[in-house]
Amino acid sequence: MLDVEALVIKYGPFLALDGVSVKVGEGEIVGVIGANGAGKSSLVRAIAGLVPAASGRVVFKGQELGAEPAYQRNRMGIALVPEGRGLFPRMSVEENLMMGGYPLPERQRMAPNMHRCFGLFPVLRERRHQLAGTLSGGQQQMLAVAMGLMSEPQLLILDEPSLGLAPIVIGEIGERLKLLRASGMTILLAEQNANLTGNVTDRIYVLQTGRVRYHDRPEVLFKMPEVAESFLSI
Ligand SMILES: Nc1ncnc2c1ncn2[C@@H]1O[C@H](COP(=O)(O)OP(=O)(O)OP(=O)(O)O)[C@@H](O)[C@H]1O
Ligand SMILES: [Mg+2]
Numbered sequence: 001m002l003d004v005e006a007l008v009i010k011y012g013p014f015l016a017l018d019g020v021s022v023k024v025g026e027g028e029i030v031g032v033i034g035a036n037g038a039g040k041s042s043l044v045r046a047i048a049g050l051v052p053a054a055s056g057r058v059v060f061k062g063q064e065l066g067a068e069p070a071y072q073r074n075r076m077g078i079a080l081v082p083e084g085r086g087l088f089p090r091m092s093v094e095e096n097l098m099m100g101g102y103p104l105p106e107r108q109r110m111a112p113n114m115h116r117c118f119g120l121f122p123v124l125r126e127r128r129h130q131l132a133g134t135l136s137g138g139q140q141q142m143l144a145v146a147m148g149l150m151s152e153p154q155l156l157i158l159d160e161p162s163l164g165l166a167p168i169v170i171g172e173i174g175e176r177l178k179l180l181r182a183s184g185m186t187i188l189l190a191e192q193n194a195n196l197t198g199n200v201t202d203r204i205y206v207l208q209t210g211r212v213r214y215h216d217r218p219e220v221l222f223k224m225p226e227v228a229e230s231f232l233s234i
Helices: 040-049 070-076 093-100 107-120 122-126 137-150 169-182 194-200 227-232
Strands: 002-011 014-024 029-033 055-060 078-081 157-159 186-191 203-210 211-216
Touching: 002 040, 014 029, 014 040, 014 093, 014 186, 014 211, 029 040, 029 093, 029 194, 040 070, 040 078, 055 137, 070 078, 078 137, 093 107, 093 137, 093 186, 107 122, 107 169, 122 137, 137 157, 169 186, 169 194, 169 211
Parallel strands: 029 186, 029 203, 078 157, 157 186
Antiparallel strands: 002 014, 002 055, 203 211
């Protein structure tokens, strides 16, 4: 479904991604793990069309995205749940979900999509009139994921959903991701949290200073001493 080939991203003279290739097949959950500054956000933002590539290609469903702007990529089926969640804190849960559904070509799909989100995250239904900024951290992250789902993506990209959350809440997010995958969703998960990523993904790319250093199934990867040492302590 997604094929990132030799992607290079530069911020001025600074090389943030140095030829990164990542593939995500239909129905897979693929992880990208890396420490602070490894380039995870740069990668997912480039896939979503939020940062330009210096070179390389992003191919989605057989089509090279080239200079397609972010809103167009969203319409084509790519939704990014950004690092830091990207909520509208002074709007209600329901209004946030409507913002997430904004790219939909037909307004009448808003209600059934919201219904589906409430099915996956019942707490959002209970709190649908509450301001997003007053939710707990875990509930805010669930709302951010639900906002991404409102646009009916074929590829859901999550940038560090575990950020700032307690382990038990991170576990809950992981369970919802598994449910989503069971429903057929394709997911790319960028994370520092190796536990979460190892629990839910089929394959993982390990990013170090802008390059893919390792790539394998989690059960193989975390047996490698050099990977275990860097990530399993976090
Ligand atoms: N807008 C920018 N301008 C200049 N440098 C940037 C910019 N955004 C990111 N960088 C740099 O690019 C590198 C990769 O950053 P990126 O945010 O992609 O990493 P990350 O893996 O998402 O890190 P984190 O875990 O902290 O979110 C870092 O060295 C960062 O300082
Ligand atoms: Mg990041």
